[in-house]
Amino acid sequence: MSEQRESDELQDTDNEEERNLPPGARTTETPLESDTEPASDGEEAESMEEAETQADLPDDSDVTETQRKENVGNSTATVKVVLVPEGHVMTAAFAIGLSILELKLHLASELRVPAEVLQISLDGRVVSEQQSLMELGVRPNGSTRMELSSSDPKTFPLRPLRPPEQDNMPDVITVRVQTDADVFQEVVVEIERPPQQKAFLGGYRHSVTGAEYHHATAQTQRKRGPDRGVLVFSRDTQTVELKTQDQQCPVSVSTQMTGVGCYVSCVTDKLVAPGHYLTADEYHDRRLTAVITLQAFARRWLARGEVCRLRSDRERRLTWQQLQERRRRQEKEDQLSDRRQRWMNPQRKEDFNLLYHALEKWRSEEEQRINSSVVGAERKAALCLLLEQETQLIAAIGRHRIAVEHNNYDKVVRTFLNKSAAPHQWRSSDGRLLEMDSEHTIRARELRDLYNEVNLSAVTREKRLRVLMDLKHTVKEHECQVTRDVVDLIDREVDLMTRGVKANSLEGLRKRISTLFLQFIKTPAFNPEVAKLLKVPQNPSTLRKDMFLCSGCQRYLSSSDFSPCASVRLSRCADCTGLDNIGRARDDSSCYKSILKRLRADEQLLREDNKIPFLLQVEDVRYLIEVVWASRSALHGSSDLYNLVFVRWERDSDWSPWNCILLSKEETAAHLEVEDVHRAYETTFIRGIAHKHTLARRHFSQINIMSEYLNNRPTDALGNQLVSKTIPMATGKHSAPASAR
Structure with missing residues (x-):
């Protein structure tokens, strides 16, 4: 009975809703119009369920012929209306039980013309307004084609509201939906077109193609959840509400004991035995033990991290040392290979100076051996033989030099x-080469x-x-x-x-x-x-200003023919200096030249505007190394000139002859890490370095171009150790400073 009552109520509700709906929309598959919204998924699901339910119901005697006709009349069909005489086609889905009058009213609202002027024809004859589509022979889920004309085409012409070029797709499509394993149902779906252009509510517009990209939040309505019947957006939800309420424990509690006239059951009682009593000291001791354990593990973890860091630092340091040692060894091998190549195949003046230097070293060693081993006539004969061998070697070097100059002639001319x-x-302002x-x-x-x-x-x-x-x-x-x-x-x-x-x-x-x-x-x-x-300028005025007399060959030559040196005046030309070196000293300046080249490269990296290393020449570096620093490293006394370099004494100040130290390549890296030399070195060593700086300052103060770079602040007090003395010249190639004579 209750189920029948609920079905009657649902049927009454459906009847009331059908009374409120417009004509043509009371069926399960509502005919869709272009100005109405499409049916929701829920409605389609309900219609499919209702169709399946009706299909599953067996034939009953209660179902009358009238109800069958109503169900058939509620079925939809596709109606294509041709506008005469334009030829435009309008397609829509209608219930086959609707009359032609209702179809006219719908088309009149679509075309915005009065319904009285519309005439609908089928197969060339005018259709009566009281007839329905089912009476005209339209079957469920079928289609028909009708003509629509106007009785007053001048006043009320039939034109579609949308231009034909916008109708790129049909108004109605038929979709085949699978409702069961082997059951399919055709559903007519009408395509809804917007009645007006969508407003631009924010987004992006392509500047070339004009395509618009809208924000989803601006173009899509917010999805609302189902109504729970509770007001959630209320001021009361943020306001504290106080109320008083009495509560009763679910179990009766009492402290009544068993006595005379009163019995209390002990079935639910529990026997509780006292445990170990924990004093405050024991509690704090246990907490302290736990803290110590945690600290031990934490310190172990930190110690392991520190050990790993130290190990990685040690490995990185050892790797760096190996790389540095390998680099020094390779550099040393390259120097020896280059020197050997210069001995075997000399091509430049420096290479021949190296040969003459080796010849002089061999001659001096042979002379010492002869003087120490033989005497008298044998000594004179050995010295004469040595002189003859020296002459032959000099002649061989000269012939080789002439051949090299002849071979290099074409290269010089080219x-x-x-x-x-x-x-x-020249360089432009942006650095490009023009x-x-x-x-x-x-x-x-x-x-x-x-x-x-x-x-x-x-x-x-x-x-x-x-x-x-x-x-x-x-x-x-x-x-x-x-x-x-x-x-x-x-x-x-x-x-x-x-x-x-x-x-x-x-x-x-x-x-x-x-x-x-x-x-x-x-x-x-x-x-x-x-x-x-x-070499000889064409302007006589320039020629007179740039000419100097050579004291060796007694010729007037330009300044380019003299060897530049900051500490020596232009007295002899480069040719006379070279001949004198070949005939007497036979020195090799290639090692001093390499030291100067490395000094300039290092200072260029540290500071580009430091000019002193570029004012010094090879002879000045030679004076500093041989006279001031005695051709030895300041720390360990290494005498290998090919392994010595000049670095800054105080690394925060620019390099100069009075702010430098001569060290080996292995000692350079350690010295450059020293921040304060007065704390890192002993006082005796610092005073020795200051004494050498004073000698260099005194020598270069006599040069006009170097005097302007001298520091005017007084020299640090060195006690009585800085005494002006004559500097002994062991090699006899440099004269002592004038202030020390």
Whole structure:
């Protein structure tokens, strides 16, 4: 009875809802219109469940013919309406039980015209308004095609609200839904189109294509949860509410004991035995033991971390030391290999100085051996033999030097021509390298190319004649004795080539042509770009200002022919100095040059504007090493010049002869880590270093260009140890400072 009552109530409710719905929307599959919202998923599910329920119900005698007709009338069909005479097609889903009048009302609202002027035709005949779609032969889930015209087309023309180009997809589609394992149901779904353009409520718009990308929160309505019947957004939820309420324990509690006239059951009683009593001292001792245990584990964990860190630091330090040792060993091997290569195949002046130095060392050792081993006539004979061997070795070195200069002649000439033909270069403000060719550089490049073609040996007779004709036309542009000689030699070679003379016989003639043409190229009147590369300037005023007298060869030479040195005046030219070194001292300055080069590189990294290392020359570094520092390391006394370097004494100050220390490469890394030298070294060592700094300051104070860099603050007090004395010159190559004489 209760189930029947509930079904009756649900049926009454459905009837009331159907009364409130518009016509055509009272069926399970509601006909969708373009201006209505699509049915929700819940409604579709309910309709499918209702259809399945109806399919499962057996045929009963209670189901009447009228109810069957109503169920069939509630089925939907697809109606395609053709607008006459435009030919536009409107598609919609309608219940087949609806009348033509209701269809007219719906189409009138869609087209926004009065329903009285609309006429619906089927197969060419006008359909009555009282007929329904089912009476016209439309079957459930079927489709039909009708024509719609207007009785007053001028006043009320039939035009769709949306233009045809916007109808890219049909208004109604039929979807086949599987409701069971082998059961399928066709559902008519109407496509809803927005009645107006969606407003732009925030997002991004592509500047090129115009595509809009909207924010989801701005374009999508918030999904609301089901109503729980409780007001959750209320001020009362944040307000404390106090109330008084009595409570009663669920178990009766009493302290009544068994007595006369009163019995209390002891079934639920528990027997409790007293445990061990824990005093305050025992409690604190237990807490202290737990704390100590925790601290022990924590300290063990920290100690393991510290040990791992120390181990990694040690391994990293050992690896670094191995790398440094390997680098020093490799550098030492490279130095020995380079020195051996310079001995075996000398190519530069420094290489020949190394040979003469080795020759002098060998001669002095042999002389000492002879003087210590033999006497009298045998000694004189041994010395004469030694002199003869020395003479032969000097002659062999001289012949090798002449051969090297002859082989390097072509390289020197090629370098000279490339420098004259190089374009002008400079750096722009953004750091780019800019190049510019002038008419003089282009002329120098043409002469260089022609000179290279003239010196080609393996060429054909026709190509040689063409090169000679080009050379002849080039030199004939200027009239002088050199050009006339070149033209005569060219004519002579052409005449001999036409007579069939072999190329080997013409080698001397071609050499004369090449030499005269090189002289032609080096003349500034014919090649203005070489004026900046010539040793003798073309301006007489510049020539008078830059000329100095050589005390050795008694010639007036330019300053570029003298060896630059900050502590020595220009007295002898470089050639005289080299000859004197070969004949007397035979010293090798390559080690001092490498020390100066490394000093400049290190200071360039530390500070770019430090000028003192670049003012010093090789002779100045040699004076510092031999006279001031006695060619030994300040710490351990190492005397290997190839292993000594100059570093700063106080690392926070710029390098200078009075702020430096000579150390080996192994000692340099440890010294550079010292922050305060006065705490790291002993007082005696510090005073010895200060004494050497005073000697260097006294020597370089006599040079005008170095005096402006001297520190004017007074020297640290050194007691009576800084006494001005004459510096003994063991080698006899440097004179003592004037202030110490």
